[in-house]
Amino acid sequence: MNNLQIFEKMEFGQIRMVEVDKKPYFVATDIAKCLGYANTSKAINDHCRWVTKSYIPHPQNENKVLEVNAIPESDMYRLIVNSKLPNAEKFESWVFDEVLPTIRETGGYIQTTNDMSDDEIMARALQVAQRKIESKNRELEEKNRFINQIASSKNSLLVREVAKVISKSNGIIIGEKRLYEKLRLWGLVFKNSTEPKQLAVDKGYLETVEGTRETSTGVFTYRTTRVTGKGQEYILKRLLKEDEEQISMLS
Incomplete structure (x- = not known):
């Protein structure tokens, strides 16, 4: 039976998260319910491509198991982007900023039994660590290829869109909230704000686009921060560097 978190x-x-082929899968109905779908079965059928059967412990009877539909990260992402729930963005931030990083940090799912010796447990832990290092190296190769693709991009994106593209295409788990925190930490966006600093604008990383919105009380002008192609490349390289540092710590 698959491990359960x-x-x-x-x-x-x-x-609930289970392990399928050493990858994290999520109980589909849990995700659909959290995202406010009234008909969870229809939502899963409409938006999920890789539904698989899995088994988890029965919450009331330790001698029984429950059969559930489990979905990978890509299908969870599809449910998020198609949700009409006002808090869907907050749910996305929770999953990408807290849940998935926790799974990554505790990944490997070292299975042990009471009759295993300390040496056997250590050997298994070392195998898991080695797999994680090899997996990180493969991810870095993919990210390098993606950087080359966006380096020539002329289209600017919202910070939210950049976070989604990075998470979907590179395996770097980051949501809009956390990406803004990074931009503030790197000195590109003002503290407690989404407004770019002049330095970020001068370097061609970020830009501000003005628009108008009509409401019942009048017409208002608003400013939106967008990330240029050059800025997208810069962000990916900074995040890539952080990943390399994590690999060095594992080695």
């Missing part, structure tokens, strides 16, 4: 947040409820 449970994540819970009062605002959304509970999501």
Whole structure:
């Protein structure tokens, strides 16, 4: 039976994660319910491509198991982007900023039994660590290829869109909230704000686009921060460097 991890947040409820072929899969109905789908079965059928059967412990009877539909990260992402729930973006931030990083950090799922010796447990842990290092190296190769693709991009994107592209295409788990925190840490965006600093604008990383919105009380002008192609390349390289530093720590 697949390992089970449970994540819970009062605002959304509970999501269960199982391991399928050494990859994290999520109980599909948990994700659909958290995202406010009234008909969870229809939502899963409409938006998920890689649904697979899995088995988890029965919550009331340790001698029984439950059969559930499990989905990978890509299908969870599809449910998020198609959700009409106002808090879908907050759910996305929770998953990408907290849940998935926790799974990555505790990944490997070292299975042990009571009759295993300390040496056997250590040997298995070393195998898991080696797999994680090899996996990180493969991810870095993919990220390098992606950087070359966007380096010549002339289209600017919202910070939210950049976070989604990075998470979907590179395996770097980061949401809009965390990416803004990075931009502030790197000195590109003002503290407690989404407004870019002049330095970021001068370097061609970020730009501000003005627009108007009409409401019942009048017409308002608003400013939106966007990331240029050059800025997208810069962000990816900075995140790539952080990943390389993590690999050095594992080695």
